[in-house]
Amino acid sequence: MDTMDDLLIVTTGGTIDKIYFDAKSDYQVGDPQIGRILSALGVAFRFHVIPLLRKDSLFIDGSDRELMRATIAAQAERCVLVTHGTDSMVETAKVLRTIPDKTIVLTGALNPARFEGSDAEFNIGCAVGAVQSLPPGAYIAMNGRIWDPAKVRKNVEANRFEAAG
Numbered sequence: 001m002d003t004m005d006d007l008l009i010v011t012t013g014g015t016i017d018k019i020y021f022d023a024k025s026d027y028q029v030g031d032p033q034i035g036r037i038l039s040a041l042g043v044a045f046r047f048h049v050i051p052l053l054r055k056d057s058l059f060i061d062g063s064d065r066e067l068m069r070a071t072i073a074a075q076a077e078r079c080v081l082v083t084h085g086t087d088s089m090v091e092t093a094k095v096l097r098t099i100p101d102k103t104i105v106l107t108g109a110l111n112p113a114r115f116e117g118s119d120a121e122f123n124i125g126c127a128v129g130a131v132q133s134l135p136p137g138a139y140i141a142m143n144g145r146i147w148d149p150a151k152v153r154k155n156v157e158a159n160r161f162e163a164a165g
C-alpha cells in the first residue's frame, strides 16, 4: 500500500455542500464542507482543497469534466478525493478514470453535510479509506460501498447507488 502523506481534494458542489432556504423553497451550493469535517476529525494526513466548482451535478457538463480532468492531472498528489453531486457522479468518474497513475475516489451525499443525520461524514470516511488502499483508477464511494463506475448507477427513485451492468 502506498503511504498517503498528502491528499488532494477537489470540490465540485452537489447536495453535500447545499444550504436550503425554506422560506424561498430554494437552495444554494455553499462553501465546501469537507475541509471543515476532516479538520474537526484530526486526520493524520495533510490535505489540500481545490474548490473548483459549486454546481448541482445535474448542471455539470463536458467542459466542467474536462476542467476537473486537467486540474487533477496537473497536481502532484497520487491520492485524490473529489466531492461531487450524486446525480452525475458516475459520468464524471468515467472521465476521470482516464487520468493515469492516480487513485481518484468520488463521493458526495444524499443529504447536506450541514444537516444532522447526513450521510456526508460516513461517505467521506469510506472515501478516505478507499483512496489510500486501492490501485490507480477512479472509484465511487457511496452507500457504504466502493463501486467501479462501469458497474454502478444511482437509483433516483430509491435515492441510493446500486449495482448495474
Ligand SMILES: NC(=O)C[C@H](N)C(=O)O
Pocket (backbone or CB within 6 Å): 013, 014, 015, 016, 055, 056, 057, 058, 084, 085, 086, 087, 088, 108, 109, 110, 111
Ligand atoms: N444528492 C445530490 O448530490 C443530488 C444533486 N442533484 C446533485 O447531483 O448535485
